[in-house]
Amino acid sequence: MSVALSRRGFLGVTLASSGALWLQPAQAQGGKRIGLIVRIEPDNRVTIGCRNAEIGQGVLTSLPMLIAEELDVRWADVQVEQLPLGVDFTVQPPQWTWGPQGAGGSTSIPDCWGDHRQFGADARALLVAAAAERWGVDASRLSTHEGSVRHTDGRSLRYADLAERAAALPAPAGKAPLKDSSLFRIIGQPQRVVDARDIVTGRARYGLDSAPSDALVAVMQRCPHFDGRVATVDDRAARAVPGVIDVIIIEGPKVTDPLVEHLAAGVAVVARDTWSALRGRAALKVTWHAGPHAQESTASFNAQCERLLAAAGQVVLDQGSVDQAAGVATRRVQARYQLPFANHATMEPQNAYVKLENGRALVIVPTQSPGVIPRRVMNLTGIARENVEVRMTRAGGGFGRRGTVDYVCEAVLIAKATGRAIQIVWTREDDMHHDYFRPAGWHDLKASLDGHRVTGWHHKLASASKHYRRAGQKDEDLWQPELYPDDFPARLVPNLRLEWCSVQSGVPRGSWRAPAHWANAFAVQSFVDEVAHASGQDPLALRLALLGAPQQLPYAQHGGPQFDTGRLAHVLKLAADAVGYGRTRAAGSGVGLACHFTFGGYAAHAIEVSVSKAGELKIERIVCAVDCGRPINPMGLEAQMQGGTIDGLAAALLQEITIKDGAVVERGFADYPLLPLAQTPPLQVLVVHSSATPSGAGEMGIPTVAPALANAIFNACGVRLRRLPVKNQLREAMVARG
Amino acid sequence: MATVELLRRKPQPSAADIAVITNLCRCGTHVRLRKAITLAAQRMQGRA
Numbered sequence: 001m002s003v004a005l006s007r008r009g010f011l012g013v014t015l016a017s018s019g020a021l022w023l024q025p026a027q028a029q030g031g032k033r034i035g036l037i038v039r040i041e042p043d044n045r046v047t048i049g050c051r052n053a054e055i056g057q058g059v060l061t062s063l064p065m066l067i068a069e070e071l072d073v074r075w076a077d078v079q080v081e082q083l084p085l086g087v088d089f090t091v092q093p094p095q096w097t098w099g100p101q102g103a104g105g106s107t108s109i110p111d112c113w114g115d116h117r118q119f120g121a122d123a124r125a126l127l128v129a130a131a132a133e134r135w136g137v138d139a140s141r142l143s144t145h146e147g148s149v150r151h152t153d154g155r156s157l158r159y160a161d162l163a164e165r166a167a168a169l170p171a172p173a174g175k176a177p178l179k180d181s182s183l184f185r186i187i188g189q190p191q192r193v194v195d196a197r198d199i200v201t202g203r204a205r206y207g208l209d210s211a212p213s214d215a216l217v218a219v220m221q222r223c224p225h226f227d228g229r230v231a232t233v234d235d236r237a238a239r240a241v242p243g244v245i246d247v248i249i250i251e252g253p254k255v256t257d258p259l260v261e262h263l264a265a266g267v268a269v270v271a272r273d274t275w276s277a278l279r280g281r282a283a284l285k286v287t288w289h290a291g292p293h294a295q296e297s298t299a300s301f302n303a304q305c306e307r308l309l310a311a312a313g314q315v316v317l318d319q320g321s322v323d324q325a326a327g328v329a330t331r332r333v334q335a336r337y338q339l340p341f342a343n344h345a346t347m348e349p350q351n352a353y354v355k356l357e358n359g360r361a362l363v364i365v366p367t368q369s370p371g372v373i374p375r376r377v378m379n380l381t382g383i384a385r386e387n388v389e390v391r392m393t394r395a396g397g398g399f400g401r402r403g404t405v406d407y408v409c410e411a412v413l414i415a416k417a418t419g420r421a422i423q424i425v426w427t428r429e430d431d432m433h434h435d436y437f438r439p440a441g442w443h444d445l446k447a448s449l450d451g452h453r454v455t456g457w458h459h460k461l462a463s464a465s466k467h468y469r470r471a472g473q474k475d476e477d478l479w480q481p482e483l484y485p486d487d488f489p490a491r492l493v494p495n496l497r498l499e500w501c502s503v504q505s506g507v508p509r510g511s512w513r514a515p516a517h518w519a520n521a522f523a524v525q526s527f528v529d530e531v532a533h534a535s536g537q538d539p540l541a542l543r544l545a546l547l548g549a550p551q552q553l554p555y556a557q558h559g560g561p562q563f564d565t566g567r568l569a570h571v572l573k574l575a576a577d578a579v580g581y582g583r584t585r586a587a588g589s590g591v592g593l594a595c596h597f598t599f600g601g602y603a604a605h606a607i608e609v610s611v612s613k614a615g616e617l618k619i620e621r622i623v624c625a626v627d628c629g630r631p632i633n634p635m636g637l638e639a640q641m642q643g644g645t646i647d648g649l650a651a652a653l654l655q656e657i658t659i660k661d662g663a664v665v666e667r668g669f670a671d672y673p674l675l676p677l678a679q680t681p682p683l684q685v686l687v688v689h690s691s692a693t694p695s696g697a698g699e700m701g702i703p704t705v706a707p708a709l710a711n712a713i714f715n716a717c718g719v720r721l722r723r724l725p726v727k728n729q730l731r732e733a734m735v736a737r738g
Numbered sequence: 739m740a741t742v743e744l745l746r747r748k749p750q751p752s753a754a755d756i757a758v759i760t761n762l763c764r765c766g767t768h769v770r771l772r773k774a775i776t777l778a779a780q781r782m783q784g785r786a
Contacts, residue, residue, distance in 0.1 A: 056765050347764035397764055639770070646766030669762055678757035680768040 037083060037098050038067060038123045040163035044147050046073045049083040051098040052108045053368055055398030056643075057698050058636035059108045061194045065632060066112055069186040070120030070179060072144040073159070080194045085370040085390035094385070096371075101392075103368040104403050104511065105558055106599040106696025109632055113694050117178050123166075125176035130166040131157050181630070181691060190635035195394075207366035210393045211353040211423035216245060218414045218424045219277040221284055222266035222434055224663040226506035227255050228291035229265050237283035238269055243276025247284070248417045250410065255292060259469040259508055261376055261409040263434050268414050274425055293506030293662035301505060301659060302338075305442035305462040308501035309336075313460055314476070317485045320495030322448065325456030329448035333534045337445070337523040338723040341657035342438035342512055343664075343672060348396020349431040350407035354414075355421035356381060361388040361412075366395030368402040376405055380412045399647075400511035404436050432672060433664045436510025437657055439464045441482070441503070443523035447531045448495070454531065454546060457493045459483070459523070462501035466516070468509040478502055482516050486555040486563065488524065488597065492546050506662055513647065514699035517598045518706070522652075522724065525594035525707030529714065539711065540576050540593055544569055559599035559695070567627050567688075568595050571604040574625035574686050579606035588612065589620070592711025594704035600695030602627040602688075605645065605708035611717040615734030617726070619649075619681040619709070627688035628695045634687060637697050641685045644701020650675040652706035653726045741775050750779055 037049035048064035064080045086097025099115055100107075124144055131149035132139040134157065143150050150156045181187075198204040223229065235247040252265025267286055271277035326332055353364040354377075361377045370392050374385035395402055411424040426434075441463025448456030465478040479500035490496060512518065532542040550566020572595040576582075579591050588610050595604035608620040624641045631637045654673045658665045666672040710721045719733045740759050748755050756775050763771065 345764060347762075639767075642769045643766030646768055650766075674762045674764055675766075675768065677759050677761070677763075677768050677771065680772075683769050 037119060038071060040159045042160055044158045044160040045077045045079060046071065046147070046159070047079050047081055049081050049098065051083045051086070051101050052112070053101065053103040053366075053370060053392040053395065054082060055103050055366070055368055055395040055402065057103065057108065057398070057640065058193060058633065059103065060394075061191055062109060062633045062636050063112050063116060064194070065186050065191060066116035067120040067123075069184055070117045071124050073147045075186050075189075075191060077147055078194075082392055082394070084392065085373070087371065087374065087385075089374070089384075089386035101370050102403075103398060104400065106601065106698040106700065108698075109694050109696045110600060113632075118175055121176040121178050122172055125172045126166040126169050127159050127162045129169050129172070130162040133165065133169075134162070187632055188630065188634065191633050192635065204394055206348050206396045207351045207353075207364070207393045208348060208396075208425070210364050212355075212364075212421070214355070214421045215353055215423040216270050216272060216418070216420050217274045217277045218268050218270045218411065218422050219274070219281050219427070220250065220266040220268045220410060220424070220430070221281050221286055222264040222430065223252065223288045223291070224433055225288060225290040226293045226296070226508065226662050227252065228294075228662070229289040230267060231287040231289045233267055234285035235267070237285070238280040241271075241276060241280040241283055243272045244269060244280035245272065245420075246270040246418050247280070248414060250413055257469070258471040259436075260404065260406070260471070261380065262406045262413070263436075263508055268410070270414060270418055270420070270422065277425070278427070290662060291506075296506055296662045297660050298658045301440060301464075301503065302442075304503050305338075305501075308462040308503060309442060309444050309460060311501075313462070313499040313501040314479060315497060315499050316479050316483060317490075317496065317498040319490075319497075320456075322446070322456040322458045322495045322497040325448040325495040326446070328450070329455060330451055331449040331535055332446065333449070333527075333531050334444065334446040335527055335530050335722060337443040337526060339441055339443070339519045339522060340655075340724060341440040341507060341659070342651060342655055343432055343435050343657050343666070344397075344399040344401035344438075344512060345431065345669075345672060345674075346395070346397035346399060346401050349426040349428055350401070351423065351425050352405075352408040352411045353421065353423045354408065354411040356383065356412070356415045359383055359387055362391075363388065363408060364391045364393060365405070365408055366393045366402060367405055367408070368395070368398045368400070369405060373405055373408055376409050377412055380409060381416055399513045400515070401435060403511055428668045432666050432668055434508075436508050438512030438515070438518070439466050439482070439509045441519055443519070445523055445527040447527065449531070449535050452535055452537055452542075452545075454489070454493050456495040457489055458497045458499070459520075460499040460501070462503050463519075464503045464505040464507060464509055466509050466511060475502070483520065484516060484557045486553070486557055486560070487517075487520060488568070489546055491553050492548060492565070507659060513644075514598055514702045517596060517699070517703040518648075518651070521594065521596040521598075521703035522706045522710070525596065525704060526710050526720075526722065529592070529707075529711045530720065533714075540572070540581055543572060543593070543595065547572075555597075559597070559601075563597050564602070567602045567692075568597055568604075571595060571602045571625040571627050571688065574688070575604040575606035575623045578623040578625070578684060578686060579608055579621070581606065586610075588716055590712050590715030590717070592708045592713070592715055594707035594711060596700075596703045598700040598703055600628075601697060601700035603641070603700040603704055605704040607705075607708040607712040609709070609712040609716050611713060611719075611730065611734070613734060615731035617713065617730050619679070621682045621684070622649075622705075623684045623686065624701060625686040625688070626697070626700060627690055627692075628697050628700065629690050629692035630694045631687055631689070632694055637687055638685045640697040641687075641701040642683055644699065645683055645705055646675055646680065648702040648705030649709070651702075652709050652724055653679075656725050656727070741778065744775070745779055745782060749783060751775065
């Protein structure tokens, strides 16, 4: 039963069949309707909705903590529900019902820090007002404590006994006051993942577990060549496989189309179950037109980088004159760094459930971008956006891959063609071949010095822009996702030039956790060490000298508006101290450092390694120091830094996507390895207990791992690795050295 | 399952014993996996 008790006060109450109440007073805030996402259960437990998609980053725990704190309930009494996509399409432009619901760019915590605490405070104010009315006293005489409203005379009422009346009251005038942070009892306390028990006992439902029983299973044989087409299909044997129901040809996007709705042409096999679908696919006989990129290979990509770097690029930032600085320099240093394409390799491969029926669509999917799905469904089917229901499941990893919804679009096309509800399932091999890969690139770094002082800095990058085939993309802006002009050392060196060269490639590209920071921090933080060594300086001392006295620098890219050099220097020193930087070490042992500002967070890694004469690398230990502002859930923050560090380590040591004949070579975890437990070093995470406005934590654990590792290897054995992944390079270098 | 089998064979596993586990983890829970296995071993021995 649904009862709208009062529209005047922007209030609505849903009386669920359980008798529980959703408190949903929506406030007019700059024209935005934002509803409370709190439900008080009859037994006084509290259900809090989580609007952002859970992709393993911990939002099911951390976001409800913000609400529970201000609502003043016991955390043990809180249960959490994943909210579906909530968009009001009846207004123009459409409005989020509960606020933005994407998961990416380390934005969940900073987006929710303000409004979630307000949701909790407003709900609490309504409950207090209901109690004041019941007792006929002024609300100022009442307080709350762990799910009850208390009178100064000792009486108290449970929230559950007040919820129905509270939900009928007008929304509080203005904003209810927020707690002073000294009173926090939930924020800042380590909390376990709310559904950890479900996860370890197999009860947690991921996308693959969530398709209703009416679904047929579809798998696709996609053209392995970028922008290739289906030439011929012989599906007789496939159709003869028991359980196979249909075989459908899916036209790929045109070469001139944006690459948003699907990635590849192919043949879909629809069957009653996954096994039959896979057997049917194996029985297909398909030939392909290899398409316009059939000649592309890793070698041709590299040759292009080399050629482009030898010519003038697009100067995107030119402060002072690097040429003049070079002309009068007492020393000039230069180095070239090379980074590969990478796959996201989410542990749960892509999948989606789509049902199209009577002008409505239901999509159940692990995604980072639920908000884009209604438009995609509309474009492909004509179904109005307001008739598209999107439910998010727990996702088995995201890392940026699920920011695009090509796999949903495939399921929509197959559902449309068959008239049946479809669960599309990708295998590991499908997922390794077809992705929005992290762009590869070559970085040329040049520095000019006057004595110990860095006077000029020139970063020239040849890369295949992440903004590949996006609608409305201008060529002159393609550099923007590749170089962030306000990154270190902007404004810290007197002459700075950033220059970009556009590499042409058919490899689909997209956002990979900490997008350009991963590559740029490797180049820049490796090069700082090289400059230090070339000019007889200590790498830590040079970093601290460059960062200088603490100051707030403007930072116009994502993660700004400011970059605090003091906070970056602080995490660097913390990591250096913890690893025992400067201590005399045995021959073959060394330490390396790196620090970087990523999406509002400050992180540093200190890595200690030993390298044998044969080039065997052992990572002895890693320290990660992080300042993400006020930690919301310190346990979650630590987990993110551990996960980011290990992700960064696997990427630095092992992972590379290579191209041959315009197709991806790697097939799975055998040739695109994850870090084995046996190679995982001891890892210490140091968290700065800051009271600054919190940033997110999803991405800052990654960019500094690879440069700290390369710097440590150099410190240990004198071999400078400028190309990732490390793979066998160290062994080869040590053998070559003899 | 690999952990249950490990602890059945080695109720007090060393770091080297734990490192033999070859299960893949994409999200980087390696540090916690080791901690959890050690904790489970202690609990099963009635030591924690």
